Amino acid sequence: GEQVEQRPPHLSVREGDSAVITCTYTDPNSYYFFWYKQEPGASLQLLMKVFSSTEINEGQGFTVLLNKKDKRLSLNLTAAHPGDSAAYFCAVKNTGYQNFYFGKGTSLTVIP
Amino acid sequence: DMKVTQMPRYLIKRMGENVLLECGQDMSHETMYWYRQDPGLGLQLIYISYDVDSNSEGDIPKGYRVSRKKREHFSLILDSAKTNQTSVYFCASSPGLGSYEQYFGPGTRLTVL
Numbered sequence: 329g330e331q332v333e334q335r336p337p338h339l340s341v342r343e344g345d346s347a348v349i350t351c352t353y354t355d356p357n358s359y360y361f362f363w364y365k366q367e368p369g370a371s372l373q374l375l376m377k378v379f380s381s382t383e384i385n386e387g388q389g390f391t392v393l394l395n396k397k398d399k400r401l402s403l404n405l406t407a408a409h410p411g412d413s414a415a416y417f418c419a420v421k422n423t424g425y426q427n428f429y430f431g432k433g434t435s436l437t438v439i440p
Numbered sequence: 441d442m443k444v445t446q447m448p449r450y451l452i453k454r455m456g457e458n459v460l461l462e463c464g465q466d467m468s469h470e471t472m473y474w475y476r477q478d479p480g481l482g483l484q485l486i487y488i489s490y491d492v493d494s495n496s497e498g499d500i501p502k503g504y505r506v507s508r509k510k511r512e513h514f515s516l517i518l519d520s521a522k523t524n525q526t527s528v529y530f531c532a533s534s535p536g537l538g539s540y541e542q543y544f545g546p547g548t549r550l551t552v553l
Contacts (some may be wrong), residue, residue, distance in 0.1 A: 330529065334482075337480065347517065359540075360540040362540075362542075370546075370547075371530065371544045371545065371546045372483075372530070372544045376469075378542060379540075417482060417483065419542075421540060424538070426471050426488060426490065426534060427498075428485075428542055430482045430483040431482055432480060432481055432482035432511050433482045434478075
């Protein structure tokens, strides 16, 4: 089955710096890609979904890049602020199955 | 308003007791999921349900069973709970095959003493 590896497991940056979280996956048939944010004690909140037909998606304060050749998905927070402190998870899904495969998560701390 | 609910939100049980976690959704979604979340391990799929009475084991089904008698309800049952089943459990739902959306419930924090 699909294997999703997420790096780094922990990340600490200063306010205003950028933060990059990366996931690699193995199944070339993966088509849907997701980034979730989870604040302490809360559920998962969808940040962004990316389809394999797109390569760059921009949200509020972050950019998601998909490199299909390298099977790599990244989340780039361009100017982190303390409210970005949370756990972030990538998830991958292909079109043929209903399973979502999650990375193990990155705990991001933004220091004021 | 699309919603996935979970009950209870917090539960403390003793080892060997039975545990019932309930999940509901009001979107008539076909597919529902149970995950557990442990620090450093992300979300691990316990069971997936494709519709009423159509359930399939996920990656870590041992020690768990599920029941889905109505499309809107999906239960996770721990018969004789163990201390290593202490975790946060999330339920999620998805419209079905071909869909990419997944909606999460608020989670249940289970402690087995």
